Amino acid sequence: MKSKPTSFDIAHMAGVSQSTVSRALSNSPLVNAETREKVQRIANELNYKVDKNASSLRTQRSKTIALLLFEDPSSDDSQINPFFISMLGSITKACSTAGYDLLVSFQNLQDDWHAEYEDSNKADGIILLGYGDYLDYQSKLEQLEKQETHFVRWGAHDPNHPGISVGCHNYQGGYLVTEHLIKRGRKRFAFIGVADSGAPEFMARFQGMENALIQHNLIDQFIGQFDAIFTLEAGEEATEMLLEEGTLPDAIVCASDLIAIGVQRAMQAKGLICPNDIAVVGFDNIPVSEFTNPPLTTVKQDTQKAGKVLVDKLLRLIEGETASDMLLPTELVIRKSS
Amino acid sequence: MKSKPTSFDIAHMAGVSQSTVSRALSNSPLVNAETREKVQRIANELNYKVDKNASSLRTQRSKTIALLLFEDPSSDDSQINPFFISMLGSITKACSTAGYDLLVSFQNLQDDWHAEYEDSNKADGIILLGYGDYLDYQSKLEQLEKQETHFVRWGAHDPNHPGISVGCHNYQGGYLVTEHLIKRGRKRFAFIGVADSGAPEFMARFQGMENALIQHNLIDQFIGQFDAIFTLEAGEEATEMLLEEGTLPDAIVCASDLIAIGVQRAMQAKGLICPNDIAVVGFDNIPVSEFTNPPLTTVKQDTQKAGKVLVDKLLRLIEGETASDMLLPTELVIRKSS
DNA sequence: CTGAAAGCGCTTACAG
DNA sequence: CTGAAAGCGCTTACAG
Numbered sequence: 001m002k003s004k005p006t007s008f009d010i011a012h013m014a015g016v017s018q019s020t021v022s023r024a025l026s027n028s029p030l031v032n033a034e035t036r037e038k039v040q041r042i043a044n045e046l047n048y049k050v051d052k053n054a055s056s057l058r059t060q061r062s063k064t065i066a067l068l069l070f071e072d073p074s075s076d077d078s079q080i081n082p083f084f085i086s087m088l089g090s091i092t093k094a095c096s097t098a099g100y101d102l103l104v105s106f107q108n109l110q111d112d113w114h115a116e117y118e119d120s121n122k123a124d125g126i127i128l129l130g131y132g133d134y135l136d137y138q139s140k141l142e143q144l145e146k147q148e149t150h151f152v153r154w155g156a157h158d159p160n161h162p163g164i165s166v167g168c169h170n171y172q173g174g175y176l177v178t179e180h181l182i183k184r185g186r187k188r189f190a191f192i193g194v195a196d197s198g199a200p201e202f203m204a205r206f207q208g209m210e211n212a213l214i215q216h217n218l219i220d221q222f223i224g225q226f227d228a229i230f231t232l233e234a235g236e237e238a239t240e241m242l243l244e245e246g247t248l249p250d251a252i253v254c255a256s257d258l259i260a261i262g263v264q265r266a267m268q269a270k271g272l273i274c275p276n277d278i279a280v281v282g283f284d285n286i287p288v289s290e291f292t293n294p295p296l297t298t299v300k301q302d303t304q305k306a307g308k309v310l311v312d313k314l315l316r317l318i319e320g321e322t323a324s325d326m327l328l329p330t331e332l333v334i335r336k337s338s
Numbered sequence: 339m340k341s342k343p344t345s346f347d348i349a350h351m352a353g354v355s356q357s358t359v360s361r362a363l364s365n366s367p368l369v370n371a372e373t374r375e376k377v378q379r380i381a382n383e384l385n386y387k388v389d390k391n392a393s394s395l396r397t398q399r400s401k402t403i404a405l406l407l408f409e410d411p412s413s414d415d416s417q418i419n420p421f422f423i424s425m426l427g428s429i430t431k432a433c434s435t436a437g438y439d440l441l442v443s444f445q446n447l448q449d450d451w452h453a454e455y456e457d458s459n460k461a462d463g464i465i466l467l468g469y470g471d472y473l474d475y476q477s478k479l480e481q482l483e484k485q486e487t488h489f490v491r492w493g494a495h496d497p498n499h500p501g502i503s504v505g506c507h508n509y510q511g512g513y514l515v516t517e518h519l520i521k522r523g524r525k526r527f528a529f530i531g532v533a534d535s536g537a538p539e540f541m542a543r544f545q546g547m548e549n550a551l552i553q554h555n556l557i558d559q560f561i562g563q564f565d566a567i568f569t570l571e572a573g574e575e576a577t578e579m580l581l582e583e584g585t586l587p588d589a590i591v592c593a594s595d596l597i598a599i600g601v602q603r604a605m606q607a608k609g610l611i612c613p614n615d616i617a618v619v620g621f622d623n624i625p626v627s628e629f630t631n632p633p634l635t636t637v638k639q640d641t642q643k644a645g646k647v648l649v650d651k652l653l654r655l656i657e658g659e660t661a662s663d664m665l666l667p668t669e670l671v672i673r674k675s676s
Numbered sequence: 677c678t679g680a681a682a683g684c685g686c687t688t689a690c691a692g
Numbered sequence: 693c694t695g696a697a698a699g700c701g702c703t704t705a706c707a708g
Contacts, residue, residue: 049458054395058688080423119387
């Protein structure tokens with residue numbers, strides 16, 4: 001059969017009206033059980049599927065969510081941040097459970113992506129995952145809000161930021177991992193990662209560490225915070241600067257696993273042993289962290305839960321309900337680097 | 339403005355008919371340049387976007403491609419095979435360049451996914467990426483073909499397999515990496531990875547190795563092929579069996595990087611040094627392979643090109659043109675594990 | 677170059 | 693419980 005059957009074809013074969021076919025296939029209670037079964041059987045035989053475009057046009061609901069992964073234009077296309085990959089997996093699953101399709105798009109920050117998806121009725125709402133400087137995309141988030149686009153984003157909780165955010169408890173994670181290092185006798189800390197309002201998640205991790213040091217009277221011995229964006233290379237460079245500073249730390253807390261791997265590499269190049277000379281800890285628990293040399297102690301973000309929560313919140317917004325920010329707990333993963 | 343503007347709203351404001359608005363926005367040559375500009379300006383001001391559902395319904399083209407990533411049900415949801423992640427990146431990019439949206443779905447082999455996307459007009463065609471036993475999904479591919487669904491898949495080239503496939507030259511890759519090891523003086527080879535018709539890609543890699551050994555008169559010293567599916571754990575277990583076999587190999591060729599990482603782990607547990615005791619090589623060049631201990635010599639598949647070719651072939655099929663299978667060349671990546 | 681009109685395939689109020 | 697009819701927002705042949 002060349003052309004696809006329509007609901008009229010099914011109706012004809014079942015000897016009922018097209019309206020009844022539509023009702024039967026959507027399991028409407030308004031249709032006789034026997035009629036429904038007959039219609040469904042015939043639809044199955046013909047391999048009939050409801051036309052998504054017609055259905056969406058009529059109901060003004062696409063039952064589709066758009067996932068926008070945006071990133072610094074600097075980064076390589078094929079190298080998606082591994083942390084977001086895990087998120088992608090759990091978001092896909094959550095969408096499918098909710099009966100939604102998922103449209104995926106990678107965007108650069110320059111791109112004119114705002115709201116395109118919902119404005120054209122391709123999607124009922126948008127999930128934003130991104131890294132890069134928060135300040136660069138704040139204005140786009142504000143525009144989304146102004147256009148009343150339904151969206152949620154992964155990121156830091158801040159009442160001043162537009163939209164609903166879901167994120168992990170970065171402050172707690174920074175605190176936990178620092179406390180762990182202190183218990184193991186580390187005293188001279190350094191932090192690698194940008195810690196300003198352009199990177200609110202990194203900043204919260206930094207503050208968690210800082211507070212743990214204060215509580216344990218170690219803040220006087222704090223060696224310093226060294227800027228690094230989210231990449232391995234940035235971690236490597238920052239470490240080179242740190243190691244030229246004079247006093248060596250005995251623990252380096254990194255804002256992410258990728259940074260921490262860069263730190264380990266830079267140390268190796270200088271002949272420093274991890275953890276004997278310096279303990280190194282990361283954040284994210286990306287799959288690679290288990291295989292570095294030595295395996296990385298890190299803070300795990302629960303991506304399974306995160307994806308589910310993001311989708312749930314977004315669906316609430318789509319339904320016209322309210323939703324609020326959410327912080328997910330973090331979990332310490334202790335390996336040999338500490 | 340609460341409700342979205344339609345082409346009638348634009349027409350009203352521009353003082354033209356709705357047909358003219360539609361033409362102007364699709365850059366039809368049938369419209370006066372001045373009129374077109376005026377319409378486009380107004381559309382921009384109102385942030386008007388053509389309704390995707392209405393447009394797709396009318397043209398019977400969704401300008402959307404569905405990417406189905408299917409995998410063995412055994413594997414963990416959040417752990418997508420890293421190789422396919424790179425593919426996902428380049429496919430997304432290629433779709434966006436062609437003006438297509440990308441619908442992403444992860445499926446288990448049991449799922450009843452066949453053709454659902456094209457039958458409901460959600461997508462104009464399907465790209466299939468998968469791992470697991472080929473024989474398990476052959477029947478589904480056959481059904482896709484029977485339903486005249488447009489699809490391409492990543493995988494082994496085989497004239498008997500349904501549909502168009504794009505894959506890398508697995509045989510060549512296996513040959514190249516083996517030749518490299520032979521040049522470095524290795525003589526006693528083992529292969530880890532299933533090598534049967536359920537895993538045609540692995541089998542081609544195995545045959546490439548086998549042929550290199552034959553050509554260099556080393557086949558007599560071949561220790562054996564040990565089954566392992568595509569996971570790290572499988573590589574670990576297979577190595578344990580291999581190491582109990584008696585004669586130790588001095589080189590292990592693995593069917594994938596994940597397997598090779600498992601091999602390295604199992605060797606480490608037994609106190610064997612890589613590459614001094616045994617050289618280990620992988621296949622895929624996944625991002626992790628650079629960070630293993632020691633970094634892995636492997637065969638790179640050009641995922642950038644692969645994604646582009648998959649999308650191009652699929653678009654040809656959608657346009658009603660013909661397309662044929664394609665094998666992409668592989669490239670040796672030499673690191674410290676050999 | 678422009679406009680009036682048909683129709684893509686549904687869902688759902690309305691009437692019975 | 694069922695059917696006839698309207699209409700979602702476009703694109704495009706048709707007529708001018």
